Each structure stands twice: as C-alpha cells, then as structure tokens.
Amino acid sequence: MLDCAIIGAGPAGLTSLEYLARFHRRAVALGAGAPKPRLLFIDRTYNLPGYPEGVKGQVLLRRLRQQAEAMGGTVRASMAQRIEGANGDFTVHLQRGKPLQARKIILAMGVRDRRPDIPDIERHDGHFLRYCPVCDGFEHTGKRLGILGSGPSVARHALFLQTFSNHITIFLHGHSPDTLGRYRKTLAEKGIEVHAARVVKIIDGKREDAADPDSNYAGAGVCLEDGSEYPLSVLYGALGCDLRLEPVAHLGLKLDEDGYIITDVNQETSVPGMYAAGDLVSQINQISVAFGQATVAAVRIHNSLDDEE
Ligand SMILES: Cc1cc2nc3c(=O)[nH]c(=O)nc-3n(C[C@H](O)[C@H](O)[C@H](O)COP(=O)(O)OP(=O)(O)OC[C@H]3O[C@@H](n4cnc5c(N)ncnc54)[C@H](O)[C@@H]3O)c2cc1C
Numbered sequence: 001m002l003d004c005a006i007i008g009a010g011p012a013g014l015t016s017l018e019y020l021a022r023f024h025r026r027a028v029a030l031g032a033g034a035p036k037p038r039l040l041f042i043d044r045t046y047n048l049p050g051y052p053e054g055v056k057g058q059v060l061l062r063r064l065r066q067q068a069e070a071m072g073g074t075v076r077a078s079m080a081q082r083i084e085g086a087n088g089d090f091t092v093h094l095q096r097g098k099p100l101q102a103r104k105i106i107l108a109m110g111v112r113d114r115r116p117d118i119p120d121i122e123r124h125d126g127h128f129l130r131y132c133p134v135c136d137g138f139e140h141t142g143k144r145l146g147i148l149g150s151g152p153s154v155a156r157h158a159l160f161l162q163t164f165s166n167h168i169t170i171f172l173h174g175h176s177p178d179t180l181g182r183y184r185k186t187l188a189e190k191g192i193e194v195h196a197a198r199v200v201k202i203i204d205g206k207r208e209d210a211a212d213p214d215s216n217y218a219g220a221g222v223c224l225e226d227g228s229e230y231p232l233s234v235l236y237g238a239l240g241c242d243l244r245l246e247p248v249a250h251l252g253l254k255l256d257e258d259g260y261i262i263t264d265v266n267q268e269t270s271v272p273g274m275y276a277a278g279d280l281v282s283q284i285n286q287i288s289v290a291f292g293q294a295t296v297a298a299v300r301i302h303n304s305l306d307d308e309e
Pocket of ligand 1: 290
C-alpha cells in the first residue's frame with residue numbers, strides 16, 4: 001500500500017512527490033508525458049521567482065522530476081482512470097496495468113485550455129496564441145495585443161491587458177457585441193477596439209521582437225472573415241479551460257461556481273484523505289501557486305499519516 005498516490009506529474013504533482021519522498025513516504029506520481037503537462041506549452045517563463053533569466057518549461061519539468069526521483073520518489077507514465085475507496089484505503093484504477101492502493105490521494109491533473117477554432121491554430125499554441133497575460137503580459141509591454149473570446153469575461157481580460165499596453169483589440173470571433181453587456185461603453189471609453197467577425201487565419205511571420213529569441217513566434221496578426229487584417233504581437237485566448245477531473249467525476253467533489261475544486265487551508269477536498277493542488281484548485285494558474293499548494297498538501301498528509309499510525 002502506498003502512503004500517497006499523486007495523480008499528475010506537473011509542477012504540483014512533482015513538488016508534492018519531492019516533499020513526500022523527503023519524508024521517507026512511499027509515493028508515486030502518475031501521468032508523465034500524457035496528457036501534455038501545461039509546462040510543455042511554455043517557451044520560457046520569466047515570472048517564476050528565482051529565475052531572472054527565465055527558464056524553459058521543458059527544462060523546469062525535467063529538473064522537477066530529477067529532483068523528486070533523486071529523493072526516492074517514483075514517477076510512472078500511467079493514466080489514472082477512476083479513483084474509488086475512502087480515506088486510508090483508496091484504489092486508483094489505471095488505463096493500463098494493475099490498480100494502485102494508497103492511503104491518501106493528491107489530485108494534480110491540471111487543466112486543458114480551450115483553443116479557438118481557427119485553422120492550423122495548434123502550431124501557434126504557446127507562441128503567438130497565449131493564455132495567460134499574468135504570466136507573460138510584461139514581455140509584450142507597449143505592443144499590439146489581441147484577445148479572443150466573448151461575453152463579459154473577454155471584456156474584463158481586455159481591461160486587465162491595459163496594464164501592459166494601450167493597443168488592445170477584442171476579437172469576438174462571430175459573437176455579437178451585445179454579449180459584452182455593460183462593458184461595451186467602458187471599452188469604447190478606454191479606446192479598446194471590438195471586432196465581431198470570425199478570425200479565419202493567423203498571419204505568418206517570424207517576429208524579430210520576440211521576448212525570447214529561442215521561441216518560434218510564427219504569427220504576426222490575424223485575418224478576419226471580411227478580409228480585414230490586424231497586425232498583433234500576440235493573441236490571447238479568453239475561452240476558459242476544462243478541468244481534468246475525469247478520474248474523480250463520480251465522487252461529487254465540492255466545486256466552486258467556475259468548476260474549480262474547493263479545498264480547506266490544508267488543500268484537503270470535500271472527500272476526506274483526498275487533496276488537490278495546482279491549476280485544478282486555484283484560478284490563479286501559476287507555477288509558484290502550484291508549488292505552494294503541493295507543499296502544503298504533502299506536509300499535511302505526512303503529519304496526518306503520523307497521527308493515524
Ligand atoms: C502557454 C502557457 C504559458 C504559461 N506561462 C506561465 C508562466 O510564465 N508562469 C507561470 O507561473 N505559469 C504559466 N503557465 C501556467 C502553468 O503552466 C500552470 O499553472 C502549471 O503548469 C500548473 O501545474 P499543474 O501541476 O497544476 O498542472 P500541469 O502542469 O498541467 O500538469 C498536469 C499533470 O497531470 C497529468 N494528468 C492529467 N490527467 C491525468 C490522469 N487522468 N492520470 C494521470 N495523470 C494525469 C498530466 O500528464 C500532467 O503531468 C502557463 C500556461 C500555459 C498554457
């Protein structure tokens with residue numbers, strides 16, 4: 001029986017694995033490689049404390065895994081399909097192979113970003129198409145920024161983008177400006193342009209001014225269905241994301257109104273003995289937040305196992 005099965009091997013999963021391994025707990029983190037951890041979409045992050053020169057997502061992921069394994073933690077390239085049982089005796093059914101038994105669980109499966117339906121958009125993912133101005137808006141200060149989405153949420157995102165630039169354009173991608181509701185007036189007052197037509201193409205172009213010279217910014221703007229073109233430094237997607245909750249969908253975990261897992265201050269969910277960390281929990285989807293939540297969960301689990309022994 002494992003002390004803890006960690007579902008996910010991104011920053012949250014690997015951090016909790018490292019801590020538990022350092023407490024000499026038997027812990028396994030599942031999910032290396034597939035589905036693709038969000039870190040692998042990051043060219044280079046510049047806002048992670050301690051890395052003034054930035055760090056590539058791929059490099060960070062490798063180092064987190066190396067560190068957790070060096071302490072004795074195990075990472076397995078297996079997908080969890082369904083989790084059953086209760087505190088002290090959980091069973092994790094895998095897509096392939098024998099189920100795992102574990103006394104505690106940490107959920108760290110992250111989220112899936114919703115991509116806009118624009119032809120060939122995949123190759124722009126994480127480059128020209130971005131999701132997180134909190135992460136990289138600074139690198140695009142003063143540039144032409146586009147934001148794609150609809151409803152009050154895209155309006156709020158556009159207003160936040162003004163932190164970085166005065167050249168903001170909203171692309172409603174086929175939705176009516178009426179979806180912006182009371183924000184329409186504010187956006188007009190702030191000089192934020194709004195276009196309702198669908199985006200049908202990303203204009204190709206190798207950017208000379210890319211924040212990271214290693215990155216392949218193969219995008220220079222968007223073309224709308226009416227033929228108009230808009231040069232942009234980046235296009236932010238504001239379509240939201242889906243939580244990877246499949247293995248626990250049947251458990252009735254308490255979620256907030258946006259669908260994120262509610263935990264207590266120790267990261268324990270509404271199911272006793274089941275903890276959650278990272279993008280599944282907080283709407284501030286940040287690596288440093290994932291580190292912190294994973295640390296709290298691991299320490300709490302270690303102490304509670306001690307109490308139960
Ligand atoms: C383009 C982009 C740029 C970003 N830039 C920054 C930045 O500059 N700074 C910053 O702080 N944050 C940034 N972020 C956000 C950051 O990547 C996330 O906050 C962070 O990766 C969350 O970590 P996580 O461990 O919760 O999830 P993830 O990193 O997504 O890891 C999830 C893990 O769960 C596994 N998994 C999923 N389902 C299962 C299953 N059923 N069974 C087993 N395993 C499973 C996956 O394989 C993966 O290993 C960016 C995100 C994107 C998309």
